[in-house]
Amino acid sequence: MTASAAxxxxxxxxxxxxxxxxxxxxSYWHRLVPELEARGHTALAVDLPADEDSAGLHEYADAVASAARxxxxLVVVAQSMGGLSAPLVCERLKVSLLVMVNAMIPLPGETGGSWWAATGQAKARAEHAARENRPVTDEVDVLEEFFHDLxxxxxxxxLRQEARVQSETPFAQPFPLDRWPDVPTRVLAxxxxxxxxxxxxxxxAEERLGITxxxxxxxxxxxxxxxKQLADRLQAYWNDLARGAS
Incomplete structure (x- = not known):
């Protein structure tokens, strides 16, 4: 007699x-949203008050929390600078999973402005360019460094969209949490x-969060x-967490 599969x-x-x-x-997320929805999820892409000098990390987190309340x-997904404010959302809402995608990972009390030197980002960027035989300068070449694989x-x-000038306010504010949120966290590069x-x-990720x-x-x-590949990764993270919890 053959046992039936679980x-x-x-x-x-x-x-x-x-x-x-x-x-x-x-709008950065506009290609990911339908992929997540096709997998049966709800996807909420949040606009942040990035061009308002009166808005800082708390206001960014408030905007996210307001959209997701x-x-x-709830799964919070943070891109790049979004890593400075996304952990704060975990204090405002019940978050099941936090995913950092090419995201800044701050330490308690560290400003976004000091993060670059503290992590050695400029050196890592220059060394990576050298390995690819590309020139690199202090000024970021958006086409070469952000759009090269799109x-x-x-x-x-x-390029047709109206760009916003990012305020320096959130970069000047110390990361206000005294420790990383007690929320399952994944780092995706x-x-x-x-x-x-x-x-x-x-x-x-290893040095600051102990995460591979x-x-x-x-x-x-x-x-x-x-x-599509990003949606697959997010789906896999959610499957692992949800099945582990059950």
């Missing part, structure tokens, strides 16, 4: 609240990221360049 359980759909990086545009279970049509679409190279992200980062294909803007 039934396969499907995790409860989640709400993914998506926190953008510098510039604070919800009432959602359960489809031409996506680049053209992004784009293997082809030229701005935050994957080996740099791995070092920062995962990698996926794509550069710094993986939600634009690899939306």
């Amino acid at each position: 039934p396969v359980t499907t995790p409860t759909p989640a709400t993914f609240v998506l926190v953008p990086g510098a510039g604070g545009l919800a 009432g959602s359960d279970p 489809p031409a049509a996506v680049v053209a679409e992004v 784009g293997r082809d990221d030229r701005f935050f190279p994957a080996d740099f992200q791995r070092h920062v 980062s995962d990698e996926m294909p794509g550069g710094h803007l993986v939600a634009l360049g690899q939306p």
Whole structure:
């Protein structure tokens, strides 16, 4: 007699609240949102008050919390600079999972402005450029460092949008939490990221969170360049967490 296979359980759909990086545009996530929705989830891309000098980390977190309030279970996904404010959301709402995607990971009391030197980002960026035989300067070449792996049509679409000038206010404020939120956290790095190279992200995640980062294909803007693959990763993270909890 053959034993029957154990039934396969499907995790409860989640709400993914998506926190953008510098510039604070919800439209950054527009290619990922339908991928998550196709998998049965709710996806909320948040606009941040990035061009308002009166708004800092708390105001950014408030904007995210306001958009996601009432959602359960909730997964917070932070891109790049979004890593400075996303952990604060975990104090405002019940968050089941926090995912840092090519994101800044701050220490208690550290400002976003001091994060660059403290982590050695400039050195890591320059060394990565040298390995690829690319010149690198202090001024970031957006096309070469952010858009290099994106489809031409996506680049053209992004360049047609009205850009926001990112205020320096949140970079001047110390990270206000005295420790990382007690929330399951995953760190995901784009293997082809030229701005935050994957080996740099791995070092920062291990040193600051004791977490081994995962990698996926794509550069710094993986939600634009690899939306399906990113949705697959987020789905896998949620499956692992939800099934472990059950």
